[in-house]
Amino acid sequence: MSVDVEKLLRPIDTPLPEFPAKYMTLAGGEQLVIRQVTRDEIPDILPHVEPLMHVERDFYDIVASRVYAELLGFYMHRVQDEYVLAAQIEGELVAIVNGRIVNPDVGMSYHTLALRRGLRIGAHAFAAKMEYHMDVLGQKEVLIVAESPIGFRRWMIEYKLEKRFHIPHELGGCPSYSLTRELFEAARGSLIVGRRPVPEKLLKKAQAAILAPTDPPRPPADLLAATRSLYDSTATALLGQRNKLGGTGNA
Numbered sequence: 001m002s003v004d005v006e007k008l009l010r011p012i013d014t015p016l017p018e019f020p021a022k023y024m025t026l027a028g029g030e031q032l033v034i035r036q037v038t039r040d041e042i043p044d045i046l047p048h049v050e051p052l053m054h055v056e057r058d059f060y061d062i063v064a065s066r067v068y069a070e071l072l073g074f075y076m077h078r079v080q081d082e083y084v085l086a087a088q089i090e091g092e093l094v095a096i097v098n099g100r101i102v103n104p105d106v107g108m109s110y111h112t113l114a115l116r117r118g119l120r121i122g123a124h125a126f127a128a129k130m131e132y133h134m135d136v137l138g139q140k141e142v143l144i145v146a147e148s149p150i151g152f153r154r155w156m157i158e159y160k161l162e163k164r165f166h167i168p169h170e171l172g173g174c175p176s177y178s179l180t181r182e183l184f185e186a187a188r189g190s191l192i193v194g195r196r197p198v199p200e201k202l203l204k205k206a207q208a209a210i211l212a213p214t215d216p217p218r219p220p221a222d223l224l225a226a227t228r229s230l231y232d233s234t235a236t237a238l239l240g241q242r243n244k245l246g247g248t249g250n251a
């Protein structure tokens with residue numbers, strides 16, 4: 001008797017409503033579109049995440065490595081009830097956010113990855129995924145962790161997240177924080193902004209193709225310029241690399 005192993009390995013996704021795309025005008029005048037992406041689009045996103053796995057700065061390396069695995073997990077049906085949103089400017093990929101539905105009341109926020117810096121694009125993309133959990137799925141809370149100090153500032157401090165330290169988060173079992181409905185409502189209109197519907201031309205441009213980021217985060221020229229390395233007394237490998245590069249002082 002033959003057994004279709006793939007059927008056993010593949011979780012059956014719960015049918016979930018779609019995130020209604022939204023847009024906003026950034027401080028620089030660009031129009032940012034945030035929309036849900038389908039499984040078929042994942043291969044167009046992966047090549048833009050891969051280089052960030054080697055950016056030893058602001059924790060891009062660990063976050064990109066995990067995002068890559070999560071996107072692949074979604075693409076290959078190895079995660080239960082995952083969703084992925086993309087933020088685009090003129091088609092260009094500028095942020096990725098994802099998460100998962102644990103049960104009808106509880107959402108699990110996975111990652112936020114900004115591919116263009118300095119415009120709070122990551123913050124807007126994170127806000128969109130909170131909207132998905134709260135407004136679209138009607139959940140009671142979203143469990144969140146931060147892997148970087150910038151993430152901690154953006155989520156835990158700006159949203160005043162509540163501790164749920166007795167709940168290990170799916171990202172490495174770290175103690176969770178929670179965005180409750182009350183905190184979400186408090187952030188509506190300030191941290192959570194955007195307009196709907198997205199003008200047809202703008203949405204079509206975003207859907208037509210996921211274009212490469214034009215100014216993605218890059219590794220620092222001097223590896224010790226990465227703040228993490230500066231305070232890492234075990235960074236002997238990085239010291240060796242800096243010597244090779246011929247650097248002397250701290251950048």
Ligand SMILES: CC(C)(COP(=O)(O)OP(=O)(O)OC[C@H]1O[C@@H](n2cnc3c(N)ncnc32)[C@H](O)[C@@H]1OP(=O)(O)O)[C@@H](O)C(=O)NCCC(=O)NCCS
Pocket residue numbers: 058059060063111112113114115116117118119120121122123124145146147148150151152154
């Ligand atoms: C966390 C993250 C999503 C926030 O994205 P964002 O809201 O668009 O914010 P930016 O990363 O552009 O800017 C964050 C800070 O970096 C600094 N910054 C701004 N432009 C920068 C640039 N071009 N290069 C480096 N740092 C910059 C600023 O000090 C800014 O601080 P602010 O709070 O005063 O604005 C993004 O930093 C990121 O993807 N980091 C790596 C992965 C990560 O940590 N994800 C979150 C896991 S919890």
